[in-house]
């Protein structure tokens with residue numbers, strides 16, 4: 001089984017070969033950190049989006065949808081604090097001329113110390129065998145204790161430096177820790193500087209007086225500026241939520257690891273407006289609810305962990321990441337943030353418009369507090385596809401590459417295949433395909449041997465292959481072959497739509513979320 005960098009490399013090349021993800025503008029040698037989703041990729045992405053939307057909007061009486069524009073009035077970003085504070089602390093290596101985020105360099109240093117702890121654990125587990133107790137070892141082993149103290153001390157120093165925006169202190173910490181450029185090994189660093197991550201462009205022609213506008217770095221602000229529109233027109237009562245999906249743009253300095261960190265990406269966000277003072281209860285509730293949603297995807301609950309933020313964003317009074325065990329280790333997949341009334345108050349001040357809620361139960365008006373859930377669709381895609389990628393050796397010694405994508409998310413649900421290209425089998429297969437098509441994405445394939453066709457479908461994660469043979473013409477039955485078990489059954493073609501819908505639609509998975 002592939003892991004780590006090896007798995008990531010294989011996933012990237014599989015995604016390209018099978019039409020999931022292509023490097024953007026590839027014929028011009030690509031554009032760094034931008035990617036295009038191919039025919040299979042767009043279906044998987046749409047299914048993920050649909051599953052999120054249904055769980056978030058369709059299954060909550062008090063959550064409604066929105067589709068705000070990407071361009072927003074430039075005052076938006078003053079009010080939200082992004083012009084002032086949406087910065088990364090950057091440092092350049094003078095020898096390699098490479099640029100890094102100072103906090104990421106320090107975090108990577110911490111990860112190296114964590115890896116040393118894991119090495120100690122592995123060594124001890126091997127030495128003590130069945131009698132090894134990991135929790136006890138972690139608490140008592142002096143070397144592990146030393147590493148843990150080092151981590152705690154570095155984390156605490158970094159938190160203070162970031163909170164105080166102490167750029168000199170960050171550089172000093174990098175030097176104290178002896179952090180070297182991962183590419184050149186050089187320790188010859190520049191000072192740390194702040195760098196704003198928003199892209200800007202101009203609206204209107206220059207002659208008629210151009211206006212600077214920004215590409216939104218998060219979809220959330222489209223929700224905040226529409227708070228009163230949605231609340232009033234929908235007669236929404238607090239607590240209620242507004243959800244939207246859409247593109248966001250950030251001029252990421254370290255854009256790498258495939259679709260994990262891109263400059264143009266898609267977010268699925270929900271802002272939940274609550275009564276001040278109740279936000280932490282709602283925050284805890286959304287943390288649990290979002291974990292349950294992730295677990296419902298079936299990738300394995302051990303693949304997730306919660307990381308409470310050390311450094312809170314400029315708008316938050318509590319925040320955590322839901323991290324996923326990607327091929328490159330545990331990394332942020334989703335953020336859950338208690339954003340206080342920072343955004344609504346900011347927009348009130350900047351626009352001069354009231355963004356308050358009259359609470360009929362309390363008989364008073366107030367500015368609601370907000371709890372936000374924010375997930376990157378591209379990161380979710382990477383989580384699903386890397387969990388699904390499998391290289392198997394079969395009983396007969398042959399190999400197959402299979403994507404075990406959860407059936408309700410698979411890009412293509414079934415492929416109909418005539419056993420041969422003659423005797424009226426293609427016509428019958430197309431008849432069956434036509435009956436299935438209005439209900440789900442299905443394809444037709446008559447090229448090559450059945451074995452080769454199965455392998456092709458395994459590689460794109462199609463959960464069911466339907467074979468039409470001479471018996472089909474006689475008694476109306478077909479063979480249905482299941483991707484993961486490779487089991488084959490004979491079923492009536494007439495029942496296929498119901499059977500496949502039951503096995504592949506999202507409803508049964510969604511109903512478990514209630």
Ligand code: GAP
Nearest residue numbers: 218220260261262265333334335374375376379
């Ligand atoms: N509105 C809150 C917000 O934007 P965030 O933690 O900056 O919070 C939310 O981003 C999510 O968006 C992240 O958890 C991640 O999944 C996704 N995301 C952020 N930056 C990204 C990038 N450069 N490429 C891909 N996904 C990204």
